Amino acid sequence: MNITRTLLPMVLTVFTAFSICGTAAGQRNNFVLVIDAGHGGEDPGATRGRYREKDINLEIALSLGSLIRQRLSGVDVLYTRTEDRAVGLAARGDFANRAGADLFLSIHTNANGSSSPNGSETYVMGMDKSADNLAVAKLENEVMRYEDNYTTTYAAFDPSSTEMSIIMGMMQYAHFESSLEFARMIQKRFAADTPLRDRGAKQGPFAVLWKPTMPRVLVEMGFISNDTDRRYLFSDRGKEAIAEALYAAFREYRERNTTPPPAGGGEAAAPPPSVVREFYVQLAAARSAIPVLDNSWAPYRGEVVERRIDGWFKYALGPYTQSEAQAKLVEVHRTKFREAFIVK
Ligand SMILES: [Zn+2]
Known part of the structure; x- marks a missing residue:
């Protein structure tokens, strides 16, 4: 076997803009899901000791995509990143728009200054007045400062401006309900299939959800700052259960939002x-x-x-x-x- 075992080299690869894997054009009948692993490259996301948010986000993103590719036909899975590299928040949404995605799922891990908050929550773009939700969005949005020209790219993104509130209102009108439906399905699966506390489906002004023009959610799987959550998130059992929960939620969402192909589609029950x-x-x-x-x-x-x-x-x-x-x-x-x- 000529496989050279290499340990995950944390190198910044810039040669390909995005990993379209030759399927972006896909058959237009296929359901296109963009899986977005939060952070990457010089931006580790939240960290505790040697545990880094960017690593667990990517691992879950790839596992989820792999489950979907193995089990569901008629779905194109695209990733905003498949390696440890930096991708801008707006670029992630632009990629989903160019790919004509039907659904955008951004995967993140929460953090708090205190070690007590725990559990999972899933966000849709919105202007909830809850201070907690704003704090989570603010933390996730901070990474835009890693990008060159971030002041220009995100000039129009100011959750506190009136203009922004109006724009967000219009976006809610277009995809708010479908996004919330998917967010609730994710939380339902997390509650049923993992020990993670269900913090619910919520709204927040997340920059990464700003650009995509399709139903889109951001999941905070658990708190890296909480010992119990972190141990679970980084365990093999936890990773598997989380990927399976996201898979089950996606399957349910897709079933409800597409007309099945004549052959039966779905989980390929008894094909000819x-x-x-x-x-x-x-x-x-x-x-x-x-x-x-x-x-x-x-x-x-x-x-x-x-x-x-x-x-x-x-x-x-x-x-x-x-x-x-x-x-x-x-x-x-x-x-x-x-x-x-x-x-x-
Ligand atoms: Zn994050």
């Missing part, structure tokens, strides 16, 4: 034999596990599926139909995985 997805493109096998989010898997980081067979850890892409697998193999052979092959 000709489209059975039972083929994988195997990239590598190893005696010890290589995390699916490890950089060795680039450009398939977060997409690769691990299976344990006969004492081996096998890493593959899929599942695909036979013809999809053949097409994928051609693509994979152009990358460093020149020895990849198809398995059933």
Whole structure:
């Protein structure tokens, strides 16, 4: 196996603007979800000791995207970042607009000066007068100062101005209800499937939710500043449950907001034999596990599926139909995985 195990190099990669992964144009019938991992690069987000918000945000974003790609057909998952690099708040929204996204999900981790606040909350763009909500938005918006020309880019973004209140009122009219519906679904899943305290669906003037012109929410998964929340967020069990909860909320939202394709769509219950997805493109096998989010898997980081067979850890892409697998193999052979092959 010619996989060189590299430890997540925290390098700023600037060569590609965004990771469209060749699917941005997609089939226009597909539901387009943009997953936005908050912070990145020189902006770590909230930190406690060696725990950094930017890392957990990215890990959950990639896991969620991976679950959706594995389980749901008819959905294009796009990421604003798939690595540890800086992306401007406005640029994240612009990307979603250019991609014609149907839904925008920004993933964050909360923090407080006190270690007692805990739990998860999901925000929609809005002008709630609650001081707590404004404080969370203010903290998340502060990172715009990492950007060059931030005073020009965000000149029109002043939550305290009358003009802004009017603009926000208009935006609420367009997508407020759908955004709130998704925010409530996320909180419902968090409450049912994780021990995180449900702080509810809320409104706040978040800069990252300012530009996107589709339903959009910002989830604060838990508090990095609270010991119990932090331990859970950074545990394997916690990460898995959170990604699953977000997945379940997304699936429910999408089911309610799209007309299912004639084949049944959704979770591909019993497809006709000709489209059975039972083929994988195997990239590598190893005696010890290589995390699916490890950089060795680039450009398939977060997409690769691990299976344990006969004492081996096998890493593959899929599942695909036979013809999809053949097409994928051609693509994979152009990358460093020149020895990849198809398995059933
Ligand atoms: Zn954040």
